[in-house]
Amino acid sequence: MLYKQPRPDDVLVAHGRATQPALPRRFTVCVWNWQKSKQKGWADEFAKISQAADLFLAQEVRRSPAVRGVMEAAPYHWSGAVSFFSLKGQNPVGVATGCTAEPLKVSFKRGAREPVLQVPKMTLSTLIPLQHSAPLLVINIHAINFTGLKPFESNLRRAAELLLDFDGPVLLGGDFNSWNARRRRLLQSTARAAGLTEVVFDPDRRTRCLGRPVDYLFVRGLKVLAAGVRATEGSDHNPLLARLEAR
Known part of the structure; x- marks a missing residue:
């Protein structure tokens, strides 16, 4: 194992500060793989998006002191699930969900390990208070890749298990690494079985691998008012944005 794994008590992390007691019934969500904030334009791009998004689902989040400072300058409470610690700087790396409202409950599922590096993929679940509605279940996933x-x-x-016995609105998003036809079909059939609807982006400028999009957003009990993809040089993934309304 080439990377240090977190102890069980160190997987979940929280920081930042909520700016409202509950998410508004109409809200904007962003789904974006940060590519560990390697690109010079990442911080400026994130600052722009955070001015418009009430909810943020990020993957490949490397919480260096500098990145954490940028994250905490945004109006979000952050919940995170740590997959591993980087060799350089021992910074935690994983998925993070930011919201203008503090979650009522946070949990995670650890996926299978990537071959060679033996890094586990993480799925993060947050239950968010929603104005004049049942709470919103938000599931943020970075799916396993080279297997x-x-x-x-x-x-x-494992991600679908988080939806079991939950009757309220649901949002599932992330980097699913669905780079071949079989993976894409399995993702879509799993989503349908869970009663989820795929958010359509037109024009579809999502990042692709082998010609297929890898980032997705699915909803249940939410109306899609608008959806788009923002071209960026801040990461090797383009961020997805959607305006949603609780039914």
């Missing part, structure tokens, strides 16, 4: 179909299916199944 066959069975570990990918197991990863999706």
Whole structure:
């Protein structure tokens, strides 16, 4: 194992400060893989998006002191699930969900490990208070990549388990690494079985691998008012943005 793994008590992290007691019934969400904030334009791009988004689902988040400072300058309470610590600087790396409202509950699911590096993929679940509505269940996933179909299916199944017995509105988003037809079909069938609807982006400028999009957003109990993809040089992924309304 080439990377240090977090102890069980160190997987979940929280920082930042909420700026409102609950998410408004009409809200904007962004889904964006940060590529560990390697690109020079990441901080400026994030600052612009955070002015418009009430809810933020980020993957490949490397919480260096500098990145954490940028995150905490935004109007969000941050919840995170740490996958591993980077070799350089021992910074925690994983998924993070930021929201203008503090979550009522936070949990995670650890997926299968990537081959060679043995890094586990994380799924983060946050229950967000929603104005004049039942709470919103937000699931942020970075799916396993360089494996066959069975570990990918197991990863999706673990994420779907978080939806069991939940009757309120649901938002599922992230980097699903769905770079071939079988992965894409399995993702779409799993979402349908969970009663989720895929958010359509037109024009579809989502980042692609082998010609197929890898980033997705699915909803249940939410009306899609608008959706778009923002071209950026702040990461190797383009951020997804959607304006949603609780039914």
